[in-house]
Amino acid sequence: MEQITEPTEHRPVGDKEVQSKGALDWLATNVFRILISLFVPIVTFIGLYLGFIFLRDSNAPKGVVAIVAIVWGVGGVAALYLVSNWLVEKLNDEWRAKIQPFVFVGPAVAILFVYLLYPTVATFRLSLFDRNGEVFVGLQNYVEVFTNRSMFTAFRNNILLWIPFGALFTIVLGLLIAVLADRSKFERTAKALIFMPMAISMVGAAVIWNMIYDVNPNIGMLNWIYTSLTGNSPQAWTASNQPWNNLFLVVVMIWLQTGFAMVLFSAAIKGIPSDITEAARVDGATEVQVFFRIMIPYIRGTIITVTTTVIIFTLKIFDVVQVMTGGQFDTQVIATQFYREYFTARNSGYATAIAFVLLLFVVPVMIYNLKQFGETEAF
């Protein structure tokens, strides 16, 4: 992509005319300009600050606060852009061309630095210090992360139970449903209903599934089925039979994510040219052969993308576990351990080490993304 060259004949106010009118006029105009340039941003900032104080301290009815907050938040950001752009447009061409890109890109870059880049460095630094962030302990926290028993359980759950079972079932079910729906007359309805859980919060999903797993067979559907089929007494599914109780939590994630996998696979399957599959069928291939020999290889790229996405999602799973078991009964995962260590055990060094380990897990994906980006012609 090439750069658009700005036409040079475009000038807001001709500086030459101003200069020719004598020093006094020139001074008056520019002082006036400078004053305005200072006045407008200052008024904007005061306005925004007053809004902030109002929102923090006011006892106004909630409805009023809601409207003020939304107008203030959205309008404030828009006002900041308007004012800074207004200032930049007052400059001469040369300076404007230099500064304007930073008016556009600057806020985003600044926020990324404050919210992601600086914290990553700060987290790494904290992870080398003790629980209060005062004494330097080197890699001691990392040694602890990989030897602590409770952390070991978290890694086991996350890497040996959540990722294999969660990803496998999500992908397989998503693929099967996509293939089935593709041949059904009520494809749209079926897909909408299976995709719907994606709209629900994980906290809401946790309530739904807590109810299904409830010990009282009048509340818990699973126990109702289990007791009426086997005659055994009801089970506490998410608490007993460790470590398999974890799988009952994994089911919640499968329920949430299968719709996502299905939609992507469905789009990919529709992209397979029908003459290829038809030719195979004419040559006597069975449906199973068509599925394994043609469809799967054809949508390989999509399968890899979906698998990566589901694995990253699973690695960071937090809400489901936190709300359903609170990480008790050996159901803790990496993200709940991080939360527990920082907010309950108040061990900042150890908690930040856990967070940094989580980052290390996604580094391969990050490198892959950067490689892909390097190959594009966009820049």
Next chain:
Amino acid sequence: MTAQTASKKKRRIGWGAIFVNVVLVLVVLAWSIPTIGLLVSSFRSRFDIQTSGWWTIFPHQEWVTVAEFTPGPEVDRDGVMTFEGVSGTFQELRDGIQSGNTQVIWIGNKRIGRVVVQEKQWTAGNHDFTLENYQTVLGGKSFEIKQPDGSTITVQGDNFVNAFLNSLIVSIPATVIPILIAAFAAYGFAWMRFPGRRLLFIIVVALLVVPLQIALVPILKLYVGIDLNGTFLGIWLAHTGFGLPLATYLLFNYISTLPREILESAFIDGASHFTIFMRLVLPLSVPALASFAIFQFLWVWNDYLLALIFIGSKPDVQVLTQRIAEMVGSRGNDWQVLTAGAFISMLVPLIVFFSLQRYFVRGLMAGSVKG
């Protein structure tokens, strides 16, 4: 011969279609049942929920008591007894004896117990549906609720109206702000030239999959330092920060492919970057903006982790997901209010989902990599 193969093929396809549809219906049912259960339960009274499963509102066969009496003293309780044509010893009767469509059970002890005769009948149960749960959950005041035995108990409302409004206050700016900032940045990256452009965009790409846990502790420390913890501004900016890499990346992909000729002719007409951005680029990017907006809105509305950390326990500011998680902890067995609360929190996402399905799917597909 040909007719035969044709009919054979047709029959195979027929069976295949039936198989496909039956399996699909079963899967769809399995996927919908959890949500249906939640919805049904939220309209049932506390008593009903504790004593019968929500699925009993559907017609099913159940033992229904048709007669109940106390056997007189003349009945020999140690021998074989016969009631309603069913005979058995006391022990057998205690466990219940079934014969055809009838069942006889001895309830209570040997001397003064009762005999219950039940028949298997089709029933949809006897249920009261009520809006009381929603009243309790939404309101902030205390309520008097009638118990099935006639007595009343007072319950404290859960003030979900407040939490609902907070969710809106958090979600709307936390959706619009990152989009606005990202759109400006995407335009800058796509159509302006400045030093460090490539490096800065590489940083955006690298940050796409960074798990947000990495940033929580330093930002929390920063917030505590400048008193931003527990404020709307604090949580908006946090959501903006974590949503920005993805928003910038997606909008860049869209804005950089806008036709050059349109933008160039605007420049020749003397329009500034700002005018072109506001008048041309934003209106042309509406599909991309809408997709990301829906993704970000749902992400923020459904978020629990960031709210937990940056809003914490401030009841004035708490959002729906926090209130529900708290209720799971404090009133985990009050399913009538838990289900109503959970359904209220799902209402907005479900409306967005069913009304904007196409954009929704596109947004989620694009946004699935978010850290």
